[in-house]
Amino acid sequence: xxxxxENLRDQRYTALEKTLKxxxxxxxxxxxxLQEIQDIFGYVPIEAIREVSRELKVPSxxxxxxxxxxxxxxxxxxxxxxxxxxxxxxxHVQGGGKILEAITDYLGLKDGKMTSDDMMFTLEPVxxxxxxxxxxxxxxxxxxxxxxxxxxxxxxxxxxxENRKQKDDEKCIA
Amino acid sequence: xxxxxxSINGIKTTVPEGTSILQAAAGAGVHIPTLCFHPDQxxxxxxxxxxxxxxxxNNLAPACATAxxxxxxxxxxxxxxxxxxxxxxxxxxxRHPQDCLHCSRNGTCELQQLAAEYDVRYNRFPRDEWxxxxxxxxxxxxxxxxxxxxxxxxxxxxxxxxTVNALGLANRGYDTQVVPSIDHDLFESPCVMCGQCIHxxxxxxxTERDQIDELMEAISDPEKVVVTQIAPAVRLxxxxxxGGEPGRLRMEQLVDGLQKIGFDYVLHTNFAADxxxxxxxxxxxxRLQEGRNLPMFTSCCPGWVxxxxxxxxxxxxxxxxxxxxxxxxxxxxxxxxxxxxxxxPEKIVSVSIMPCTAKKYEAVxxxxxxxxxxxxxxxxxxxxxARLFRMTGIDPLKLxxxxxxxxxxEYTGAAVLFGASGGVMEAALRTVCELQGGTLEKIDFxxxxxxxxxxxxxxxxxxxxxxxxVAHSLSNARVLMEQVAAGESPYHFIEVMACPGGxxxxxxxxxxxxxxxxxxxxxAIYDEDRGRxxxxxxxxxxxxxxxxxxxxxxMSHKAHELLHTRYTLKRKxx
Numbered sequence: 001x002x003x004x005x006e007n008l009r010d011q012r013y014t015a016l017e018k019t020l021k022x023x024x025x026x027x028x029x030x031x032x033x034l035q036e037i038q039d040i041f042g043y044v045p046i047e048a049i050r051e052v053s054r055e056l057k058v059p060s061x062x063x064x065x066x067x068x069x070x071x072x073x074x075x076x077x078x079x080x081x082x083x084x085x086x087x088x089x090x091x092h093v094q095g096g097g098k099i100l101e102a103i104t105d106y107l108g109l110k111d112g113k114m115t116s117d118d119m120m121f122t123l124e125p126v127x128x129x130x131x132x133x134x135x136x137x138x139x140x141x142x143x144x145x146x147x148x149x150x151x152x153x154x155x156x157x158x159x160x161x162e163n164r165k166q167k168d169d170e171k172c173i174a
Numbered sequence: 175x176x177x178x179x180x181s182i183n184g185i186k187t188t189v190p191e192g193t194s195i196l197q198a199a200a201g202a203g204v205h206i207p208t209l210c211f212h213p214d215q216x217x218x219x220x221x222x223x224x225x226x227x228x229x230x231x232n233n234l235a236p237a238c239a240t241a242x243x244x245x246x247x248x249x250x251x252x253x254x255x256x257x258x259x260x261x262x263x264x265x266x267x268x269r270h271p272q273d274c275l276h277c278s279r280n281g282t283c284e285l286q287q288l289a290a291e292y293d294v295r296y297n298r299f300p301r302d303e304w305x306x307x308x309x310x311x312x313x314x315x316x317x318x319x320x321x322x323x324x325x326x327x328x329x330x331x332x333x334x335x336x337t338v339n340a341l342g343l344a345n346r347g348y349d350t351q352v353v354p355s356i357d358h359d360l361f362e363s364p365c366v367m368c369g370q371c372i373h374x375x376x377x378x379x380x381t382e383r384d385q386i387d388e389l390m391e392a393i394s395d396p397e398k399v400v401v402t403q404i405a406p407a408v409r410l411x412x413x414x415x416x417g418g419e420p421g422r423l424r425m426e427q428l429v430d431g432l433q434k435i436g437f438d439y440v441l442h443t444n445f446a447a448d449x450x451x452x453x454x455x456x457x458x459x460x461r462l463q464e465g466r467n468l469p470m471f472t473s474c475c476p477g478w479v480x481x482x483x484x485x486x487x488x489x490x491x492x493x494x495x496x497x498x499x500x501x502x503x504x505x506x507x508x509x510x511x512x513x514x515x516x517x518x519p520e521k522i523v524s525v526s527i528m529p530c531t532a533k534k535y536e537a538v539x540x541x542x543x544x545x546x547x548x549x550x551x552x553x554x555x556x557x558x559x560a561r562l563f564r565m566t567g568i569d570p571l572k573l574x575x576x577x578x579x580x581x582x583x584e585y586t587g588a589a590v591l592f593g594a595s596g597g598v599m600e601a602a603l604r605t606v607c608e609l610q611g612g613t614l615e616k617i618d619f620x621x622x623x624x625x626x627x628x629x630x631x632x633x634x635x636x637x638x639x640x641x642x643x644v645a646h647s648l649s650n651a652r653v654l655m656e657q658v659a660a661g662e663s664p665y666h667f668i669e670v671m672a673c674p675g676g677x678x679x680x681x682x683x684x685x686x687x688x689x690x691x692x693x694x695x696x697x698a699i700y701d702e703d704r705g706r707x708x709x710x711x712x713x714x715x716x717x718x719x720x721x722x723x724x725x726x727x728x729m730s731h732k733a734h735e736l737l738h739t740r741y742t743l744k745r746k747x748x
Contacts (some may be wrong), residue, residue: 046356053748059333060747061342061355067567068357104630 007097015040021054025146030058030066033072043074074105079115079122081160084139087125095150099136100125102150104159178247194208195237195248196224206250207259207288209376210325213688215333218326221266223288225258234258260292268299270377271320274682277378282685284376285323302319304351307561311359314367314383314681319710322352322379328371334676336648338481340365352379355747358532364746366648368672369531369681370479382531382682385552386562392523392551393436395612400523401442401511401579402432403503407529407677408556410698414684415560416571422700431568432527432559433576439515442576443526444585446499447592447601449709449720450474452741453737454496454598455606456728457682458667462640467491469643469658469665471597472598474498476536477672477681479741481648486655487743495738499592500526500533501542504549506582508723514581524551527559529593529680532672544736555682584716587702587709594699595646595676596622596629601667603633603642604710610635617709623700625675625689628653630665644669646676 019036023029028029033056037048044067045104053060067073085091087101103123107116115122131137134146138153141162145152176191180198185204194217198205210221214711219239228235229247234255242248249255267289274280309317329352329615340363354363373382392398408429410421429440454472462472473479473494482493503526508519526533530553536542537550554562558561562568577583588604591597607614619632622644629644643665645651651670657663673679675692678699686692703709711717725733728743 049356050747059339059342059355061333061339061353064353064356065343130633 012040016051017120020051022084024055026056030056030063031070034063034067043077045077046075054146057161070093075170076115076167077119079119079164081141082124082139083121084124084126084129086129086131086135088128088132088135091136094135098150099138099153102153103138103157108153109126120161120163121157178240178242178244178246180244180248182248183250185428189242191241193242195226195228195240195242195246196236198242199248199250200226200581201236206237207291208238209288209323212327212330212374214508215327215330215374216287216726219360220325221262221325223259223262225255225262226357227252227255230479232707252691256292256520256655260294263289263292264292264297264299266323267294268297268301269303270323271303271318272301277321278381279378283378286377292420302432305559305744308517309354309360310383311361312365312367312383314534315360315365315369315372316381316383317354317360318379319351319353320379321377321658323377324350324352325376327353327374327376328352328380331370331374331558334649336366336370336672337652338364338366338648339367341371345539354428358747362747364481364728364748366477366480366484366672367535367681368648370673371672372531372681373683373686380429382555384558385534385554386558386565387524387654388552389554389562392525395583395624397521398523399434399438399517399521400525401439401441401507401526402437402525403441403446403500403507403582404428404432405526405533405593405677406447406540406590406699406702407445407680407683407695408527408559410593410695410702411529411678412554412560413571416563416569418571419698421693423570424575424578425527425702427570427573428664429578430573430576431563431570434568434573435562435566437525440576441503441507441511441582442500442578442585442589443503443528444592445582445714447589448586448711448714448717449502450499450592450598451494451588451605452600452717452721452728453502453733455609456603457494457496458602459609460729462466462635462666467578468595469668470494472602472669473739473741474592474598475671475673475677477531477532478648478651478670480532480535480744481651481672482655483741483744484748485652486659489655489658490741490743492658493741495740496658497523497542497737497739498533498536499589500553501536501549501739502737503582504537504542505544506551506720508547509736510720511582513724515579516616517546517547522547526553527556528553528676529556529683530673531555533682535560539579557682560684580715581719586711586712586714587704587706587716588701589678589709590702590706593677594623594667594696595671596644597676597699598671599631599642599667601711602669604666605712606635607633608710614710620643621667623696623734625693625696640667642667642669646679647674648672663667 023033049063129137136148137146177188182202182204185202188555189198206224209223210218215236219236224237225234226237227249304320306319329341332338344351354360357457397722432440471493507524512519536552537553588601591601599622604617622629627650632639632641678695679692
């Protein structure tokens with residue numbers, strides 16, 4: 001049986017311990033510690049806040065304040081791919097709302113959830129991506145897509161969707 | 175220091191350099207409204223209600239956070255200033271629940287006062303309340319996050335004064351909230367329920383858990399025998415709620431008033447305070463003799479005990495095993511006292527009246543059932559009792575007075591001292607010194623009195639020096655605890671009270687702002703002690719009778735069963 005998932009877990013915790021050790025007995029270093037933790041886990045787990053509190057002797061109430069203050073930190077696990085959709089004025093006028101809808105439909109997001117159940121995607125509506133000239137715009141990870149129409153969305157997202165690819169491959173074999 | 179002359183509303187005033195506009199104005203007799211400002215705290219400048227106009231400056235200046243400069247011309251009540259203040263109030267009120275008539279701070283709310291002062295008659299902004307659930311997770315304190323005005327005063331008292339770190343901020347901008355550690359329940363945070371945040375809060379975002387209805391139900395039940403104990407710090411602060419100086423209300427009047435409300439028997443926690451000194455004094459002598467688990471810390475204060483359980487679980491053997499007076503009393507009222515009075519303990523409802531919100535928690539600690547019943551059934555704070563008096567139309571200051579019930583109603587001046595920081599120490603020293611033989615000539619230990627954060631003294635027992643320390647506010651307790659953890663504590667015996675000033679400044683007391691209020695209550699404690707005929711715990715005749723008739727001797731097996739306890743690690747989101 002494959003237990004690479006377990007190994008990955010171990011690796012992450014070893015990395016966490018290394019980070020904590022590096023910053024032990026330092027002051028004023030909460031943000032770099034949290035950034036490293038987010039690099040390791042993809043988000044900041046609550047348990048990691050407790051660890052940081054213990055090692056850096058900073059109250060967890062204070063660390064929580066920092067984590068929730070900055071948009072760059074996330075308390076929930078996020079999908080493998082980050083979709084950022086512009087909801088700014090230009091994109092809104094050009095039908096950005098329809099793009100957002102097409103994405104939530106494709107990912108099956110309900111009740112304000114922003115991450116797909118298979119952890120493949122997290123949707124982040126943003127205020128502006130700085131590409132108003134090609135509105136409506138979305139970015140998947142570092143790739144930008146402009147002058148979008150809602151019906152283009154599924155094909156674009158499918159490129160990043162490893163699960164879907166796998167399923168399609170299985171279909172072909174069958 | 176350079177003197178600086180400024181003009182405030184045309185009044186010339188000279189103040190030292192570094193003075194804020196707010197302070198300068200107060201000195202010149204000019205009132206500037208405040209909300210996030212607290213006289214005993216750091217300047218926060220986040221509510222902006224204190225804005226004023228400064229000539230030559232484009233924007234309005236926050237008076238609390240702007241230092242005066244030479245020749246400054248300040249106007250505190252121009253049309254622009256008043257309009258800005260009213261807008262600020264409208265914005266705060268648009269998010270604040272409008273249930274003033276049902277609110278426990280109705281009449282004492284700083285926001286309500288400001289709204290009245292600034293004649294806010296309408297609100298141009300749409301209502302946008304949080305609609306968050308109330309936090310009833312702790313037995314002592316209730317948080318209503320909807321009412322929070324984000325002044326940060328609770329956070330400062332919790333982190334700087336108490337170093338408990340239960341409260342912090344979450345999110346930013348319009349979404350900012352004050353939350354218990356990592357936004358879990360307050361009970362999962364390191365909160366010790368000291369209630370100092372209640373005093374700091376300008377509104378009713380943090381209040382005590384009210385038990386008046388529960389009490390009235392017991393009082394109206396003819397089957398129940400409602401017995402109460404009064405803590406020493408309650409009486410003197412209660413006077414303030416009825417317009418009297420601290421201590422003007424006599425203990426007899428309070429007893430009378432409680433009987434009129436419908437309590438069947440009124441007794442005194444003070445009795446159990448004297449008893450505590452017998453047990454704790456002997457415990458100290460034993461530890462000194464064996465050189466074991468020193469320094470010994472007092473354990474009367476439930477906020478302090480929980481603090482130690484959360485932050486110093488490895489040092490719990492340094493705490494005295496004695497229960498607090500409230501819990502000693504509770505264990506005895508349904509055993510010894512019930513037996514003496516011929517009352518079925520099952521029918522007894524044991525109520526305690528405390529200056530403290532943490533006592534509500536202490537009463538429901540699962541191990542506090544040594545009488546085979548709940549030792550203390552409910553705890554009401556001084557504020558709740560004041561409300562009860564008002565509700566029932568009784569002005570206790572006008573009552574003739576009555577006497578407590580027998581067997582557990584007598585007390586000495588030593589017991590009274592428990593209400594002020596340093597009091598348990600002084601009471602213990604009076605007894606311990608005499609237990610070693612001889613009579614004390616001077617029984618006032620002035621070194622352990624007063625508002626200083628950590629007080630020290632050295633006494634001689636059998637010619638050997640015993641070093642004692644007294645800490646109030648948990649930040650000071652932390653300093654002494656860190657010394658113990660590092661193996662560097664020079665002390666043998668340490669008293670800790672969680673609240674500034676001790677129980678007189680407790681979380682259940684009438685709303686208290688400054689150390690000056692606390693010092694006045696402290697003085698009333700020493701006045702009462704001085705006026706009592708017996709001033710040493712070991713002179714309490716009813717305590718002697720308890721040992722003779724029931725417990726056998728000090729630290730006997732039975733005494734251990736009923737009067738001592740143990741402490742356990744409490745894992746919280748520290």
